[in-house]
Amino acid sequence: MSFRHTMLGAAVCLFIFYLGLLLSLFYFVSGKGFWEVLIHPGTLSAIRLSITAATLATFFAVAIGLPAAYALSRFEFRGKRIIDTFLEIPMIMSPIALGASLLIFFNTPLGEVIQKEGIFFVFEVPGIVLAQFATIAGLATRLIKSSLDEISPRYEAVARSLGSSSWQAFYRITLPLALKGLIASVILCWAKALGEFGATVTLAGAMPGKTETMPIAIFTALASANINKTIVLIIILVFFGLCTLYAVRLTGGRRRYD
Amino acid sequence: MIRIEGLSILFETFKIMGLDITIEEKEFHSLLGPTGCGKTLILESIMGLRKPTKGKIWIGEREVQTLPPERREISYVPQDLALFPHLSVRENIFYGIKARNLDKQDYEDYVQLQIEEMKVGHLLERYPANLSGGEKKRVALLRALASKPKLLLLDEPLSGLDPAIKVEIQQLLKTLHSSFNPTILCVTHDFEEAYFLSDRITIFMDGKAEQVGKKDDIFLEPVSKKVAQFLGARNLYRAKILSKDEFMQRATLEVDGLQFSMPMQLCRDSIEVGKEVDLFIRPEEVMIIRKEKPVKESLKRNILLGKIMDITDKRRYQLINFQTMEGKINIEISIPNYAFRNLDLAIGKIVNVALREESLWVMS
Numbered sequence: 001m002s003f004r005h006t007m008l009g010a011a012v013c014l015f016i017f018y019l020g021l022l023l024s025l026f027y028f029v030s031g032k033g034f035w036e037v038l039i040h041p042g043t044l045s046a047i048r049l050s051i052t053a054a055t056l057a058t059f060f061a062v063a064i065g066l067p068a069a070y071a072l073s074r075f076e077f078r079g080k081r082i083i084d085t086f087l088e089i090p091m092i093m094s095p096i097a098l099g100a101s102l103l104i105f106f107n108t109p110l111g112e113v114i115q116k117e118g119i120f121f122v123f124e125v126p127g128i129v130l131a132q133f134a135t136i137a138g139l140a141t142r143l144i145k146s147s148l149d150e151i152s153p154r155y156e157a158v159a160r161s162l163g164s165s166s167w168q169a170f171y172r173i174t175l176p177l178a179l180k181g182l183i184a185s186v187i188l189c190w191a192k193a194l195g196e197f198g199a200t201v202t203l204a205g206a207m208p209g210k211t212e213t214m215p216i217a218i219f220t221a222l223a224s225a226n227i228n229k230t231i232v233l234i235i236i237l238v239f240f241g242l243c244t245l246y247a248v249r250l251t252g253g254r255r256r257y258d
Numbered sequence: 259m260i261r262i263e264g265l266s267i268l269f270e271t272f273k274i275m276g277l278d279i280t281i282e283e284k285e286f287h288s289l290l291g292p293t294g295c296g297k298t299l300i301l302e303s304i305m306g307l308r309k310p311t312k313g314k315i316w317i318g319e320r321e322v323q324t325l326p327p328e329r330r331e332i333s334y335v336p337q338d339l340a341l342f343p344h345l346s347v348r349e350n351i352f353y354g355i356k357a358r359n360l361d362k363q364d365y366e367d368y369v370q371l372q373i374e375e376m377k378v379g380h381l382l383e384r385y386p387a388n389l390s391g392g393e394k395k396r397v398a399l400l401r402a403l404a405s406k407p408k409l410l411l412l413d414e415p416l417s418g419l420d421p422a423i424k425v426e427i428q429q430l431l432k433t434l435h436s437s438f439n440p441t442i443l444c445v446t447h448d449f450e451e452a453y454f455l456s457d458r459i460t461i462f463m464d465g466k467a468e469q470v471g472k473k474d475d476i477f478l479e480p481v482s483k484k485v486a487q488f489l490g491a492r493n494l495y496r497a498k499i500l501s502k503d504e505f506m507q508r509a510t511l512e513v514d515g516l517q518f519s520m521p522m523q524l525c526r527d528s529i530e531v532g533k534e535v536d537l538f539i540r541p542e543e544v545m546i547i548r549k550e551k552p553v554k555e556s557l558k559r560n561i562l563l564g565k566i567m568d569i570t571d572k573r574r575y576q577l578i579n580f581q582t583m584e585g586k587i588n589i590e591i592s593i594p595n596y597a598f599r600n601l602d603l604a605i606g607k608i609v610n611v612a613l614r615e616e617s618l619w620v621m622s
Contacts, residue, residue: 154340157307159325161334164407172357176344258458 024239025231039233045209046217047236053125053213054193057132058140061189065140066182070170072141073148079179087138099131099202127204128211132193140189147181148174184251196236259283260409260441262529265297265313268305274295274465281458283411288452291462292488297445298337300603301411305334317408325435328357333402337414339394341386347397348382354405355371369404375437376400376430392423396430403440412444416451425439431455449489453477481526482621483536492590493539497620502529511620513538516519516585518618524585525620536621541592543617544579546601547610562589578603580611 001009037043071077072084090098095156105111106122112123121127151174159169173184197215204211206220222230267274274296281287291297302308304315306327315323322330341350351373355365373379376396386394395415402410415431416424419510423443435442444534445566447454452459452473459476462468469481480486483494495510499520508528509524522529547553553561567588568579576598578591591611593601603609 013391027470152338152340154336154338155342157302157305157327158334158336158340159342159353159357160307161305161330161411162354163328164400165328168357173342230427 001005008232014018016088018060025234027215028227029231029235033228034232034235037229040229042080042212043217043229043233043236044210046214046233048214049125049128049211050194050213050215053128053132054190054196056129057136057193058186060129061193062144062186063183065137065185069141069144069148070174073145074153087141090135090138095135095196095200096202097187098134099199101187101231102127102131102134102199102203123205123207125204125210128213131199131203132196135196135199138190140185143185143188144182144205145180147178147185150181151177164177180251184248186253187244191241194240194244210223259314260317260443262304263312263314264301265315266311267296267299267308268311269296269299269308272299272465274300277462277467279443279467280442281443283441285457286410286435286444286455287441288456288459289443289445289462290449290452290459291447293447295462295484296465297447297462298413301334301413301443304409305332305411306330314448331408332411333405333407333409334411334412335398335415337402337404337417339398341389341394341398341401343386345385346382347378347384347386347389350386350397350401351382351404353401355406358405358615360405363542365404365406368406369400372400372434372438375434389418390423395399395419395423395427399434400430403434403438408441410440410442410559412442413442414446414448416446416448425566427498429452449477461488464487472600476563478540479619480538480621483538486536486538491538492541495537495539495587497535497537499529499531499533499535500565501531511535513537514585514587516562516582516587518613520618520620522614524615524618527622533622538615538619539589539613540619541577541590543612543614544580544591545590545612546580546591546593546603547612548601549610553612557612557614559615560618562611562613564589564609564610564611566603566607566609569603569605576603580609 025043068083068087072080093101101121106115119126121130155173155177156166156169159173160166164172195215196213197219200211200213201216201219206212206216208217208220212220214233218230218237221227221233260279262277262279265274265277265279268356275302288296289300290431303310303313306322306325310323313323314321317331322332341354345353350417351369352362354360355362355369373382376399378393381389381397382467386397389397394499416428419427428451435455444452444455447557456473458471459465459469459473461476461480463484466484469476471479476485477489479492480489486494495513497513500510500512500517501556502509502522508519509522509525511518511520525535527535535540543607544559547557547561558582562581562582564582565586566578567581570577570579572592574596576593578593580589581587582589589611
C-alpha cells in the first residue's frame with residue numbers, strides 16, 4: 001500500500017467510525033417516536049436551559065477572557081507564566097473534579113457568605129452557568145490569546161502615533177483584526193459549554209425541569225433505560241454541535257483584505 | 259526644534275546611554291547605525307511606546323516625555339509599514355485626521371496635494387493586501403504625513419525594496435521633504451541612503467552617538483576609525499606623527515616607512531610629534547598620474563610609486579588596488595570609468611600616484 005493510501009485510509013476509517021456511531025442511533029428510533037420526544041416539555045426545557053446557560057457562560061467567559069488574553073498577549077509582567085499555566089487547569093482537571101471543587105468551595109465560610117448574601121449556586125440554575133464558565137473560561141482566554149498573538153502589536157503602535165488612545169487603538173484596529181478568531185473562539189466555547197456534563201451535574205445536580213441540561217437529560221434517560229429519549233437528545237446535541245463546527249469553518253474563511 | 263537630551267534605555271541586551279539629538283525644524287535627520295544596535299528602541303522611546311530609563315524630549319518648547327504617544331504629535335512609519343489591513347487606502351490615509359478629531363475639510367487640500375505628489379489617487383479604494391511594495395510605502399508615508407505631525411519617525415524606510423523601487427521611493431522621500439518640509443528623524447543602517455536623504459546625520463554605535471554633523475562633514479571627516487570603518491571607509495592606516503611645522507602649518511606622518519605631508523587643518527585633533535594616529539586616505543581623491551602630463555606643484559608633496567595589483571569593475575567606477583614600492587602599503591583608488599579608459603591601466607603596471615591634500619584625514 002502506498003504512503004498516500006495508508007494516510008487516506010486512516011482518515012476514512014475515522015470518518016466511518018464516527019458516522020457508524022451516529023447512524024446506529026437511527027436503528028432504534030422511529031419518526032413518530034422522535035417527534036414525541038422532541039416536543040415533550042421536559043426535552044424542550046432541557047434544550048432551553050442548555051442554550052441559555054451556555055450562552056450566559058460564554059458571555060462571562062469572553063467578557064473576562066478577552067482582556068485577560070490581551071494582557072497575556074501584549075504585556076510582560078511578573079507572574080505571567082503562572083497565570084498562563086493556571087488557565088490550563090480546566091483542561092487537565094476532570095470536569096467532575098472541577099465541579100466537586102466548586103461544590104466544596106461553596107461549603108467554605110466564604111462560599112457560604114456568597115450563597116447567603118449573593119446568588120445561590122449549589123443545585124440551582126446559576127450553578128450550571130458557573131460550572132460551564134469554570135470549564136470554558138481558560139479555553140476562551142487561550143483561544144482569544146492565539147488570535148491576538150497573530151496580530152502584530154505594530155498596528156496599535158502606529159494607531160497610537162496617529163492619535164488613537166490605547167482603548168481606541170484596541171477597538172478600531174486590534175478588535176476588528178481579531179474578530180474572526182474571536183467569533184470562532186466564542187462558537188467553540190459555546191459548543192463546549194453546551195455539551196458540559198461533569199462539572200454541571202456535580203454542582204447543580206440533575207433535577208428535571210430545574211437543572212437538567214441536555215447532557216444531564218441524556219444521562220438520566222439512559223439511567224432509566226429510556227433509549228428513545230436518549231437517542232433523540234443525542235441527535236439534537238450532535239446537530240447543535242455540527243452546526244457550531246460548521247459555523248467555525250465559515251468564520252475561518254479568508255478575510256476580505258487577505 | 260526637536261531636542262532629545264540624555265536619552266538612556268536599558269532593555270534586554272541593549273544599553274543606550276545619554277543620547278542627545280537636536281533636530282531643526284524642517285530638517286531631515288538620520289540616525290545611522292549598524293543593524294541591531296537599538297535604533298528602533300530609540301524611535302519607540304521618542305514615540306512614547308517605551309519608557310526610557312532617563313532622558314527628556316522636547317518638541318518646540320513642549321516637554322513630551324511624560325505624554326502618551328497619541329498626544330505627542332509624532333507620526334511613525336515602522337519598517338514593516340503596518341498598514342491597517344482591514345481599512346482601505348483612503349481610510350488608512352485619513353486615520354490620523356479622524357483619530358485626532360481634526361476637521362477633515364481643513365486637511366482635504368493638503369492631503370489631496372500629497373496624494374497627487376505620491377501618485378496614489380488610483381489606489382484609494384484598494385486594500386493594503388492588493389498593493390505592491392512601493393505602493394505600500396507611499397501609502398504608509400502619506401498616512402503618517404496627512405495629519406501634519408510635528409515630527410515624522412521613519413524606521414529603515416527603504417529596506418526590503420527592489421533596487422528600482424528603492425531608487426524611486428528614495429527620490430520620492432527627497433521630493434516630499436522639499437515640498438512639504440516635515441521634520442524627519444530617520445533610522446537606517448544604510449549610509450548611502452542616509453547620505454542621499456539627510457541634511458544632518460547622527461552616527462549611533464555601541465549605545466551612544468559617535469558623531470553628529472552635516473552629512474558631508476560626517477563622510478569626509480569621521481571622528482574615529484570606528485566611524486570611518488562603519489561608513490565603509492577604505493585605506494585606514496596606523497600612522498606616526500614624525501614632525502610638524504607650525505609656521506607652514508604642515509605635519510609629516512609615517513606609515514610603514516612611507517612618509518606623507520599634509521596640512522595640519524586636516525587633522526581632527528591636536529598634532530603631537532611621536533603620537534600614533536589613524537590616517538584615512540579617501541580612494542576617490544587619489545590620482546593616477548599620466549606620464550605625459552605635468553604634475554601640479556601642490557600634488558608633488560605626496561607622489562608614490564607603485565604597482566597595480568588588481569582592478570575591480572564596480573559598474574559605476576573602477577576600484578584599483580595599488581601597492582607602493584616603498585613600504586608595500588596597499589591603497590585602494592576609485593576612478594570614474596571615463597578616466598579609467600584614458601589611463602590605459604592593467605594589472606602589474608607600474609604607475610605614479612598623487613595624493614591630493616583633500617584625500618588625507620587624520621583621527622586620533
